[in-house]
Amino acid sequence: MKKKKLLALVLTFTLAMSMAACGDNNAPGNSTSSDGTSAEGSSSDTAGGSVESTENGGDTTQSAGDTYTFYDYAPALATNWNPHTWEMNADDAILSTYLSSGFVDISILDTEEMLYQWTYEMATSVEDVTGEHQEDLTKYGVTLQEGKTAEDTTEGYVFEIKLNPDAKWEDGTPINADSYIYSMKQLLDPDMKNYRANLYYSGESAVAGGEAYYFQGSTVWMDNSTSGNYTIADLVLGDDGVYTTPDGATVTILVNAESSYLGGDTLATYVTNYGEEYFNVADFEKLAELADAEGRAPLTEESLALLVSVISTQAAWGETADDAPSYLAYSKEFPEVNYDDVVGCYKVDDYTIRYVNQFYIDKNYFLVSCVSTWLVSEDLYEAGKDTSGSLVTTNYGTSAETTKSYGPYRLESMQQDKQMVFVQNENWYGYEKDENGNLVSYTNFEVDGEKKQQYITDKVIINVMDNATAKQAFLKGELSNWSPDADDLVAYSTSDKLYKADETYTMSFFFNCGLDNLKTMDASKGNTNSVVLSNVNFREALSLAIDRNEYVSATAGYKPVYSLLNSLYYYDVYNDPSSMYRSSDEAMQAICNLYDVSYGEGTPYATLKDAYDSINGYNLTQAKELMAQACQELVSEGLYTEGDPISIRIAWAAGALESSDTQQCELMNKYINAAAEGSGFGPITLEPIGNLNNRYADVSNGEYAIGYGAWGGAAFYPFRTFRVYCDPDYVQIHEAGCWDPATETLTMDVKGEPVTMTWKEWSNALTGSGVYSNSDFDLKLSVTAQMEEEYLKKYYRIPLCATTVSTLLSWQCEYYTDEYNIMYGFGGFRLLQYDYTDAEWAEYVSSQNGALNYE
Structure with missing residues (x-):
């Protein structure tokens, strides 16, 4: 069953995988693009300065008393950076950029070739040890791949994480395996129901047994579209006329209760908003009368018939009786359990833990989930607990007093609704003191062939202000960055300090x-x-x-x-950082065919790339x-x-x-x-x-x-792109008034043979259990490129332009590279460099009479 998106659809593809946690160490500023990547930039030109040039990684020479402060702004301050409960992007930015480090990170390997690398931070290694620990698959009840047994499963489940022995909290307290196990127990604590626990009990990188521990001692309604995936034929009609699962669990229809299939909305909401054009409203009203106070109606033959009528009577909704199970939920009882018996996150020794994944996951995607951790400080977490309500809560990570950092910075002070100040965390494992007493850090990996100075910024000050006020402050030299709106951007479109992501x-x-x-x-x-x-x-x-x-x-x-897909789409990015779809021969040929541009003898273009670049x-x-x-x-x-x-x-x-x-x-x-x-x-x-x-x-x-x-x-899996154009069961097709991709067929060449399928079938052929989902990249590139060409030739959609996020950095600082890369941005806050000390910057601003020019 597929999840039907909202009619008011947010314009994103479904991602190729869900990260277990979002961490972005590439974002010093407050600009975040719509797909979650940082909006940052770099420039190779500066206004000058008396310190050594830092372009492309030259070290910043820091004398005694020299300081480098980054002045940021936000319309509102973060309020909760507890990794177990944060909700807003601003909260996560504080946590991931300043106060924590992930097990791993992604950074620059080679700027000229635009290559990235995985780097180790809170871990010293992450290895797939499934083959050596197959007993964990049975002990923790992992979900094996279809047709597989524990005995013949050798990868993709058990990962051994060697911990950084130098990691400490800001007060110098060591961080070891016990710290992580305590933190996981708290995260999944059924008495707390932490907001971010769902990242670890469900999804592609869920810890095995996490769901059982989190829901223990309760009966939970499980959404059939994401958990059971029962068909009507799977269910059992009881003597009382009510359907149950094969295990005897009650089944209901989600009438006015949240549905994952509907993106968290309810069927009642949809019927109210879209009415008779999409639904049989009269039968919905009858169905609603059968629902209880929680918005669920027992599944009976009567209620099932009404549901089918509601969703399938009007062709505009595009569903049949086969879609009815997507609107169901079933009860599941979770018995009381012990963490050590069921949860696959356990201590091996003082500086080693193993993480058993509930589902099969490729190591690269597991590493993506490791760009952040679930770590909290036990003393402050416990001190902040409140047991007076129905759920246990904690005020951990909501103020300077309740925060303990293990990242490169610590929260020095916070004035509510006014200002946050971060300073270097002297107990972060990456710092050492130079001869002048300054905290200095170098990467533990090579960038462009050598280790680079990192986290040069001494202090970060975030002030609350709107964008108009921020503009004035930036032009006075009082802010280190500013994100111009569309109208302002016109004036700065050619600025040497404008960075476009x-x-x-x-x-x-x-x-x-x-x-x-x-x-x-x-x-x-x-x-x-x-x-x-x-x-x-x-x-x-x-x-x-x-x-x-x-x-x-x-x-x-x-x-x-x-074209439909721009240059940010990669088909094998983790194994081949140069695997850009748009640069493949197949993709370039498709666009050359579309615009009737040839190459070779007798043409102006010697090569395919020459022809493509001319378009x-x-x-x-x-x-x-x-x-x-x-x-x-x-x-x-x-x-x-x-x-x-x-x-x-x-x-x-x-x-x-x-x-x-x-x-x-x-x-x-x-x-x-x-x-x-x-x-x-x-x-x-x-x-x-x-x-x-x-x-x-x-x-x-x-x-x-x-x-x-x-x-x-979906930048890292372009082969699923055409589902949004061709699969009405997946999303509401924007061009649905032009055609029916579920019935119209397309014949394409597959390894020299003509193959005919509907457009809908082709759009699913390369993903999931599709007929070509396990094929090599050559075939997938060929099919995707042919689909792109043939679809564009219909002119149901005309591509015009790609969007960017633009930010200005002050003349005081610059990024490591001015070439944006989707994996590492422009080098991020880690490699941010300075051309003026704070004192030199103040002198320069004064020399300009407090009016700086960035046009």
């Missing part, structure tokens, strides 16, 4: 080009002659008429794109030819009268339109009318519409013929 999101036009839908929109939705969009030549002409290099100038930070998506001559052809076809079909005006409303933005939106649409009107000139089409007007609750659903539902938005994410 690319994102995976590709902004595109997407269409509802079904002829009947367009006729309805012309009649009642404010469009005029939008039926022209039913013609593929018209849509292709629009794509070729767009000068993307000019278009992105309307929104600083955007980059032109000509800019703009060909006004061809666009004009296609427009004329489209007009002839539409007139001959009786769909359009030559010379008549065309007006099409575009579902543009969730919020109010900004000046950049208006500029972008003005350019679009210029492009499309230039292509239409002399074609027989009358004047064309594209009108952007803002303040839309869900422009994606509005397009597929026929409210608008064109939408403007993006998909992104």
Whole structure:
């Protein structure tokens, strides 16, 4: 069963895996991109300074009394950085950047080749020892792969973590295996129900037995879409007319109770919001009458029939009776258990622990889960406990007094709603004192062939201020970074200190080009002659008429794109850091085919890469030819009268339109009318519409013929990308008004043989249990590239630009590299360097009369 996303879908792909914890040591500032990567940057040019240049890793020469302070800002301060309970990104940023270190981290190996490396921090090694400890698979009840037994399972479950013997708390107390086992017991404590425990009792990197320990002594409703995956045929109809699981557990329908299948929403919410267009509302009302106070209805033949009617009567919802089990939950009783008997996180010796994973996991993905830990300080954690309520709580990690760091910095002071101050943690294992008494640290790994100085910053001060105030402070030299908004970014788009972190999101036009839908929109939705969009030549002409290099100038930070997937997608990143999908021969050939660009003898391009690099998506001559052809076809079909005006409303933005939106649409009107000139089409007007609750659903539902938005994410597994375009059971297809990918077929070449499947089947063929899921990368690249080419040729979606997150750093500091890499950013706070000491910076700012220029 697949999880149906919200109609108000957040624009991210489902990630290739869920990390057990999120830690980002690449983020000194407050800017975070929409996929969780840090928004940071670097520049090789500075305003000068009297200290030694630090470009590309030169050491900062620090004399006695020299200090380096990073001044940051935030609209609101973090409030809870307890690793067991944090909720907001701001909380996690404090924890992961300053107060903790992961078992491992990712850093730069080679900037020129843009290669990354795993580095050890709180661990000295992490090894897969499944083959040597197969008894743990049975003892802790892991979930074996289908067809496997414990005896023939030799990898992917048991990991031995050798701990850093030099690790200490900020007060000098050693951190050893007992520290981690105590912390895991507290994290999973059933009397505390910690918010972040779900990262360790469920998901790909869940600890074996974590669920049993966390839920012990209780009866829990398990969501069938994520736990049992029972079909109706699996269930047993009892003498009382109520269905149970084969084990006798009660089964209910999630009527007005949270559903993982619905992204945490309820079926009642969906029915209320989307009504009769999607659901049988009358039968839902009957079903709701059967639900108890918790919003669950016992599963009987009557309630099952009502559920099936609710979800399958209206074709727009796209479900059948086979989807009914996704709305079910079943009860599960968890007996009282002992931690040591059931939880697969245990001490081997004072500086070794073993972590038994509940599910099979590749070592690289396990390492991803190790970029943070679950560690807490026992004395403060216990001192902060409150047992007066129904659950035990602790105030650990909510103030300077309740915080103990084991990271490179410690929290020196905090003024609520005003300021946080961090200073170097002298008991962090990476520091030593130089001859001047300064704390100095060098990487325990080589970067570009040598060990580099790290964590040069002495102090971090975060002040509360809004972005407008931050701008003024930054320009006065009072802040080390600032993230300009879209309007401000125009002025700083060419600044030497602007750092752009690319994102995976590709902004595109997407269409509802079904002829009947367009006729309805012309009649009642404010469009005029939008039926022209039913013609593929018209849509292709629009794509070729767009000068993307000019278009992105309307929104600083955007980059032109000509394909669905940009250069941030990797297909084997952990084993081959150069395995960029976009640079593969298959992917480059697909886009060359799309734009009809050849290479070789008799062409301007000697190689495939030369041909690919020449593409800019703009060909006004061809666009004009296609427009004329489209007009002839539409007139001959009786769909359009030559010379008549065309007006099409575009579902543009969730919020109010900004000046950049208006500029972008003005350019679009210029492009499309230039292509239409002399074609027989009358004047064309594209009108952007803002303040839309869900422009994606509005397009597929026929409210608008064109939408403007993006998909992104899943950067390390591009082979699942096409599910968002072709699998209506996976997400609400934005282009659903154009076609039915569940029935339309596509024939592609697979190792020299033609293979025909539906688009939906192809989109799932490379993932999960798909027919080609275990194939080699050559086959997967070939299939993905062919799908990308064939899909783009439909022009149901026109890629326009990729998004970036932009941040300015002050002239005082710079990042290690100015080339962004999705694995290590620009080198992060670890390798942040300075061109001025604090005293020199104050002198420089004074010399500029407190008015700095970054344009």
